[in-house]
Amino acid sequence: MAVSALQLFKLLPRTNCRECGFSTCLAFATRVVVEGADLTSCPYLPAEVQALAGTIQGQQEQGVGRKRDNLAIALKFLQEKVAPVDLASAAPGLGAVYGEEDGRPFLSFQYFYRPVQVFKDEVRYGQGFEPNPWDPILLYNYVTSGGRRPPCGRWIKFPELPNSVSKTKTLLRLQKQLAEAITGQAAAFVQGASALGGEPVNITPEATFQFIFQPLPRIPLLLVFYEAEPEENFAAEAHFLFDAQVLDYLDLESLLFLVERLMELLLARLDERGLSGEQ
Numbered sequence: 001m002a003v004s005a006l007q008l009f010k011l012l013p014r015t016n017c018r019e020c021g022f023s024t025c026l027a028f029a030t031r032v033v034v035e036g037a038d039l040t041s042c043p044y045l046p047a048e049v050q051a052l053a054g055t056i057q058g059q060q061e062q063g064v065g066r067k068r069d070n071l072a073i074a075l076k077f078l079q080e081k082v083a084p085v086d087l088a089s090a091a092p093g094l095g096a097v098y099g100e101e102d103g104r105p106f107l108s109f110q111y112f113y114r115p116v117q118v119f120k121d122e123v124r125y126g127q128g129f130e131p132n133p134w135d136p137i138l139l140y141n142y143v144t145s146g147g148r149r150p151p152c153g154r155w156i157k158f159p160e161l162p163n164s165v166s167k168t169k170t171l172l173r174l175q176k177q178l179a180e181a182i183t184g185q186a187a188a189f190v191q192g193a194s195a196l197g198g199e200p201v202n203i204t205p206e207a208t209f210q211f212i213f214q215p216l217p218r219i220p221l222l223l224v225f226y227e228a229e230p231e232e233n234f235a236a237e238a239h240f241l242f243d244a245q246v247l248d249y250l251d252l253e254s255l256l257f258l259v260e261r262l263m264e265l266l267l268a269r270l271d272e273r274g275l276s277g278e279q
Contacts, residue, residue, distance in 0.1 A: 003056050005033040006177070006264065011052070013044045014271050026268045027130045032056065034133050071133055078140035082120050085144060093147030094249075095217025107143060111135075112215050112265060113197040118143055132264075134257055141254045147218055148248045155203065155222050155241040167252050171240065171259065178263055179238040182225055185270060189225075192269030198223070215258055218249050 009029035020041040022028040031037035039045070039056055087105045091098040096109040099117075106119040114126040116139065123136045158164055158171045182189045190209055194200070198211035201222070208227040212220050220243055228236040240259055250258065 003033065003052055003059065005030045006260075006267070008033060008049070008052075008056070009264075009267070011046060011049045012042065013046065015044070016272070017044070019043050024130065024268060025271075026264060030132060030264075033059075071137065074137050075140070078137060078144065079121055081144050082140055085120075085146075087120075087143075090143065090146055093150075093218075094143065094145075095147075096143075109217050110214070111139065112261070132261060135261075138250070138254050138257055138261075141250055142216055142219075145249045149245050151218055151220060151243040152245050154244040156244050157239070157241060160244075161242065161247060161252065161255075164252055167256060170256055174256075174259055174263060175238045175240060178266070179225070179236040181267055181270065182238065183228060183236045186225070186227060189266070189270050192272070193223075193266060196265055196269055213262060215262055216249070219243070219246060219258065221259065221262060 005026075006029075009026050012025040012029060014025045016024045020028045020043070022031060025042075028037070028042060032039050033056070039049070039053055042049075045053075087107050088098045090096070091107055094107065094109065096107040096118075099106050099108055101119075104119055106117045108115060108117050110116070111125075112129070114129040116126065116129075117124040118139050123131075123139055125131050125135075159168050186208060190200075193211045193213075196213070198213050201210050201212050203222065204210055204224050206226075207224045210222065210224040212222050214220050222241040224239045224241065226234075226237045228234060242255070246255060
């Protein structure tokens, strides 16, 4: 079975010492799995990771998890798709601001609460943001959607979205992974979620906590968490809900990537608080 970036990240020391050349252990894990960076660049590899070194090297050689060719093809296709788009006209529907630099049009908006500038052939990120190789794919998909209708404010589960059956298993896996990470650290997670820009809400009264995140201007995500109740044999659960109009802005694959990206940032915040001893 292939090792994912999140799985590798969980096995790393997570001290963010930067001796590997990356600013965080999460960034290092992502580059190893997605871009084939050298795993041994980390001088503090635990025994568990060393045991997986052969597996990770094998999947790097086979391109498993990396999909570099697919990424390049997708990026080229989307840049061709965005080339004829009138960015000035598209800006209002996307919650973006239109601008030009030396005659080159671009859209400026917030991506995970950090500014980005999306040109037709380039994406620029705000200071301090660690981009993922797939971020440009997501952002170009968002821009080319045109934002036909604004969010309606009605929350639905992923299986309610059209043609989502084949991808529901992926979301269930992500939700289970997040619930396991939060269990026993709810207070620290709440602080981290707030620090990341999450807005606490009370849409589902019986939930332990719930936050609305705004990773893109027209795409809110609702995270609902239920703490475990062992006496009732009830395991902890985490659920992502989506605005009913979300497919006007992103396809299902991009939407799942957005959820996974949010999870990466949330888990990194949780880990940082754990390392600093914050409660």
